[in-house]
Amino acid sequence: MTAIVLAYGDEPLLEDAVRALAQSCAARVDVIVVDNGCTDGGVDRLRGVDGVRVERPGRNLGFAEGCNWGAARAEGDVLAFVNSDAVADPHALARMAAVALRPEVGIASASLRLADDPALLNSAGNELHYLGFCWCGGLGHPAAEYAEERMVAAATGAAMVLRREVWRDLDGFAPEYFAYHEDTDLSLRCWQHGLAVVYVPDAVVVHRYASGRSKAKFYLLERNRLITLFTTFEGPTLLALLPLVVAVELGVLALAVREGWARRKLAGWWWLVRHGRWLRDRRRAVQAARRAPDRAIAPRLASRLPSEVVDIPRAAQFIDRLFAGYWRWVARRVMSTNSL
Secondary structure: EEEEEEEEEEOOOOHHHHHHHHHHOOOOEEEEEEEEEOOOOOHOOOOOOEEEEEOOOOOOOHHHHHHHHHHHHOOOOOEEOOOOOOOEOOHHHHHHHHHHHHOOOEEEEEEEEEEEEEEEEEOOOOOOOOOEEEEOOOOEHHHHOOOOOOOOOEEOOOEEEEEEHHHHHHOOOHHHOOOOOOOHHHHHHHOOOOOEEEEEEEEEEEEOOOOOOOOOHHHHHHHHHEEEEEHHOOOOHHHHHHHHHHHHHHHHHHHHHOOHHHHHHHHHHHHHHOOHHHHHHHHHHHHOOOOOOOHHHHOEEEEEOOOOOOOHHHHHHHHHHHHHHHHHHEEEEEEHOOOO
C-alpha cells in the first residue's frame, strides 16, 4: 500500500502524521510526501525516514493535482490519501484496505475523529445534498453512535483508501478543482461506476479539524459544488432541477452579499463561463463513463439541509421543505424514465 500526504505552508503535525502511516500495523505501507510548498522545514526533516519518499513538483499543485501527482508515482496496489494534519491509528489503513479490496467497494472512508476529543466524530463519511452541498456526517457526535459499517454518500478526503485500479478507472481527481469537493466528486463517480463508498468505524484517524471558511475557500467550495452538480446528473434530471438550482444560487448570492464574499461567488460563476468548453467536455466524459443511472444514486442523497450544519432562516425553512418535495418528485418520476 502507498499512502499519499500533501504538505503546504506551516505543517505542525506533518511529521506525526507521516510517521504514523509509515509505522502502520498489519499493512506494508510506503509513504509519498508531496511538497506543495511546505515552509516550516517539516518535509526536510522527513528525508531519510524509513519508508518515506519526498516528491517535489516545484510549485503548489493544489490538493487535487497534488494527490494525482503522488498517485502517479505510487508503487502500491492500494492507495491511501491522508491529510497532513491527520494521525492514523496503527491499524486504520489495514482496516480500510480490507474493505476497499472487496470487489463491490470503491472507496473506504475512515472514522475521522476530532483531535480535541477523539471520542467525538469529525466525519463518519460525508453527507451530500442533491444540490451539491456536502457536510461531515456525524460531526460532533460520539463515535460510539456510528459503530457499524455502512454505505455513505461520500468519503472524507482527509483519510480514505481505494484500490489502484479503481483510482485509475475513475481517472483520479480533476485538477481543475484545485481544492475542496474533489472527494465528493470522486465518490459520486464511484457510485456511478456501480461501486460503493463505505464508512469503516474501526479505522480511526484523529484529525485537527478547522471549520473556518475564508473568502477564498468559499470561492472554491461554491465553484466546485457547481462543477460537480453540472457534470454528475443525467440530462433530464439536471433539466428538472434547473429551476431549483437558479433559485438556490440567487439565495446563496444574497447570503454572500450579506457576509461580504459576493465578489468571490460571482468569480465562481465567471470561472464556469470562461471554462464552458472544459465543463462540457468534463460532463461528456463523466456521463460516458457511468454504469449506473441517477435513480440508483438518488437514495444516497439528502433531501434537506440540516439546521445544525446550515443556518437556514425560519422563512426559508418552508422553501427547503418545498424543494425537498420537488426533489422526491424528480427522483420518482423523472429519474424513472432516465436510461444510460
